[in-house]
Amino acid sequence: MTRPDGRPNDQLRPISFIPNVAPYATGSVLVSFGDTRVICSATIEDDVPRWMRAQRVEGGWLTAEYSMLPYSTLERKPRDISRGKLDGRSSEIQRLIGRALRACVDLKKVGQRTIWIDCDVLQADGGTRTASITGGCVAMAIAFNQLMAAGKLKQFPLKKLVAAVSAGVYQGVPILDLNYPEDRDAAVDFNVVMTEASEFVEIQGSGEEAVFSSEEMTAMLELSRKGISDIISLQKAAILTADRAAPADLASLAAAFRK
Ligand code: UDP
Numbered sequence: 001m002t003r004p005d006g007r008p009n010d011q012l013r014p015i016s017f018i019p020n021v022a023p024y025a026t027g028s029v030l031v032s033f034g035d036t037r038v039i040c041s042a043t044i045e046d047d048v049p050r051w052m053r054a055q056r057v058e059g060g061w062l063t064a065e066y067s068m069l070p071y072s073t074l075e076r077k078p079r080d081i082s083r084g085k086l087d088g089r090s091s092e093i094q095r096l097i098g099r100a101l102r103a104c105v106d107l108k109k110v111g112q113r114t115i116w117i118d119c120d121v122l123q124a125d126g127g128t129r130t131a132s133i134t135g136g137c138v139a140m141a142i143a144f145n146q147l148m149a150a151g152k153l154k155q156f157p158l159k160k161l162v163a164a165v166s167a168g169v170y171q172g173v174p175i176l177d178l179n180y181p182e183d184r185d186a187a188v189d190f191n192v193v194m195t196e197a198s199e200f201v202e203i204q205g206s207g208e209e210a211v212f213s214s215e216e217m218t219a220m221l222e223l224s225r226k227g228i229s230d231i232i233s234l235q236k237a238a239i240l241t242a243d244r245a246a247p248a249d250l251a252s253l254a255a256a257f258r259k
Pocket of ligand 1: 073129130
């Protein structure tokens with residue numbers, strides 16, 4: 001079996017993070033998994049949802065929004081707003097992003113604030129939800145660093161980094177980090193979210209009109225565990241460099257797109 005882009009079964013696509021692409025957000029990053037690129041931002045609002053105030057819930061809240069830009073797909077995808085409703089897939093994905101990121105944040109340490117994570121897909125080539133979780137975590141860590149530096153937070157609220165990757169069974173073989181042609185033809189599709197301590201946060205897995213064995217599932221989870229551990233090292237490096245990075249200039253963005 002040869003993968004469409006010739007990668008070994010356990011190899012991630014080239015992954016990169018360009019921090020501070022949206023300087024008015026508290027934290028932002030452009031994350032790329034191969035040709036999948038997502039702009040992730042974290043914006044902090046000094047208020048909590050009404051239900052939290054009414055129920056006197058301590059601490060803050062985190063919520064996520066996900067959308068594919070109309071030009072992120074080969075065929076133009078109309079904005080949800082022009083169709084008058086959020087599509088089911090986007091709604092499912094943004095709830096997944098919110099759950100994944102809340103799992104690694106101590107909301108009590110956030111104080112009476114809401115963290116908005118916005119994930120906008122610039123280019124879709126498979127794995128946009130896993131790239132969104134991975135980039136969302138980086139944007140959030142950058143935002144928390146900003147708030148710490150400004151003296152607005154006493155303690156760092158991020159408990160652990162969280163990242164996600166896809167795995168699947170393609171032509172009978174378990175593979176890591178599917179691009180669109182692989183995603184389209186895979187018999188089984190898994191999205192795995194884990195912390196830096198290799199704990200599972202969420203697993204979404206389905207045999208799309210197919211079935212899978214326990215051995216195949218174990219193989220996909222093991223591929224994902226190794227992939228996520230590599231992704232987390234890259235996240236750490238991106239968060240460290242973000243503090244020193246100026247808002248991304250057009251030349252560095254252009255260089256990243258040429259990679
Ligand atoms: N896709 C698309 N248009 C859509 C939905 C999906 O072109 O309206 C493509 C896109 O490349 C996406 C891939 O199909 O990355 C796989 O979609 P899926 O719903 O499995 O989510 P993802 O893998 O992006 O998390």
